[in-house]
Structure formats: C-alpha cells, structure tokens
Amino acid sequence: MARRFKSLAALLTSVAVATAPQLAMSDEIWVTNEKDDTISVIDIETMEVVRTIDVGERPRGITFSKDYSVLYVCASDSDTVQVIDPETGRVLHELPSGEDPEQFVLAPDDRHLYIANEDDAITTVVDTQTRTVVAQIDVGIEPEGMAISPDGKIAITTSETTNMAHWIDTETQELFANTLVDSRPRHAEFIKDGTELWVSSEIGGTITIFDVATQAEKGKIDFEVTGVHPDRVQPVGFEMTAGDTHALVALGPSNHVAVVNAETYKVEDYILVGRRVWHMDFNADRTLAFTTNGVSGDVTVIDVAKRKALRSIKVGRFPWGAAFRPTGS
DSSP states (O other): OHHHHHHHHHHHHHHHHHHSOOOOOOOEEEEEETTTTEEEEEETTTTEEEEEEEOSSSEEEEEEOTTSSOEEEEEGGGTEEEEEOTTTOOEEEEEOOOSSEEEEEEOTTSSEEEEEETTTTEEEEEETTTTEEEEEEEOSSSEEEEEEOTTSSEEEEEETTTTEEEEEETTTTEEEEEEEOSSSEEEEEEETTTTEEEEEETTTTEEEEEETTTTEEEEEEEOOOTTSOGGGOOOOOEEEOGGGOEEEEEOBTTOEEEEEETTTOOEEEEEEOSSSEEEEEEOTTSSEEEEEETTTTEEEEEETTTTEEEEEEEOSSSEEEEEEEOOOO
C-alpha cells in the first residue's frame, strides 16, 4: 500500500510539473559601459540590472543578430568586434575589425558588418560567417556613424573631422557620393522606408536631412533648450518612434532628449534625462525609451507617449550604447 501511495504521489507531482504555467521572461536592454569594460543587462519588467558581463576594452557600439542569437560589440581599445552568446555571456570569438572600431551596422542580410574605424579613416566590411574582411573603404577623417538602407544597397559612414556623410554602394563597396553636414557628425539613420537619411552633427548642433534618391539636402533641424548654453546642446544618437512619426534625439551635455516631428522637422518637446546622454533604444512596442547617460552612469527610462522621464537605473561607468533583446516566454 505504501509503495502504491508513493507511486501515486510521484505521478501527481510529474503531472503538476508538466501542466504548471511557465514563468514569463522579461525582455532586456543591453548597455555598454566604456570605463568598466562591461555590459549591463536591464530587465525591462523590474527595471533593474540583472547581469553584468565582462567584455573587451572600451565597449561602445552594440547590436544583435536578426534572430538575437548572437551579440556583436565594438571593443574599441581592443581593436576587435566581439561575438557573444547572450544566453551565457561568453565570448564565442572575435572578428577582424580594423583599428578602433567605434560604431557599426549589420546589413539586412544578417551577415555583413559595416564598421567605422576612427583611427584609420576607413570603413571595414566583415563577413560574420567566414570571419574575414571583404572590403576596406577609404572615407573621411575620424569616421564614426554608420547606417545602412532597409534594402541593404547603401551604407553610410559619417566622418567627424571631414564633416561629411559618405555614401557607399554595397554591391561594389565603393563611394558614390559625399555630402557635407555640420561640424562633427556622430550618428545616421535611414527612415521612411529608406527614402530619407538623417545625420546628427554634435558640434554643429543640428540634424541634416537628405533625400536618398538624389543625395540632396531637404531640411535641417536646430535645437534650443531653455536655460542651457547653445554650446552644450550637442545632438548625437537618435532613434525613431513607432511609424517613424517622431525622433527622440540625445542632446549630449545639455542632459535633454528632444522630441522631433519627422514630417515638419520641428522640435515639439524636450525631456530632462541624466548627464551627457549618448544613445538609446526602445522596448518591443516602442512605448518606452532607454537612454544611456555617460557622466551620471545611469539609464533614463522615458514614457514615449507622455514624453516624461519615469526613472533612472544605475549601470556601469560611462554607459554608451544600448540594444533591445526580446527573451520570449
């Protein structure tokens, strides 16, 4: 009898385990910390850092593969791009990147990385599958920003000292245009299904908008934060809200994020965040934005609809890049 009860108890336990609801895992924001040589992983549901991962020296650019199975990190002072397993945090291998990789962009083919090499005035193209350099393209002095069109046909490198956006034909891996922007361009994005290119200029204090079909300038956005000296209003990273209706623009040492109407090119609002805001990324439905604030060493969480900062999350020293990762359930 005792044996029968024991067997019955084991059976009931196994059924309970099999039918128990699985605990949902929260999505994450991954943040590179320049001074700590680490990545802070933020749980979006709890708004807390749940993991800290050691990486190479001075990590900056960060992006996931299309299926989020691997993470790419620009370890600038290690002169390499590290490929990391996001489940374990283990470095799987490194990719050749040229000297001082700062930012990069992954092509829509999920295979080719376009990397800005600040010290060498080149853009390096790396095949992530064969782990080889397939091209090195001469661009302007101190390249930093990288973007690629949704169809993968055009890559952009911005050069901070030459003050240009360099247009690269990804089939030939050659420049086909160079367009002037204001002083010290830092970030670029294709928007509106790739019909417009936006480029931020940190010292110039502007964003320049180009018509992609003609490479002609079609607009410019200026910023003015009440009570902040114009020299401290320095646009760097920016991201588009759902539907590309608005841009959230990090304004560096002004400690504000601008909300820009993507149709009128007018600034509609400013949001106070942490000190020296660099970059940002969104949660899955783009209702929340997470900004990296270098000097204050934290991430500000913004309610996009209310245009309001909700809270700050302490991370490592000098957070720089941010990338969203869905974890499923």
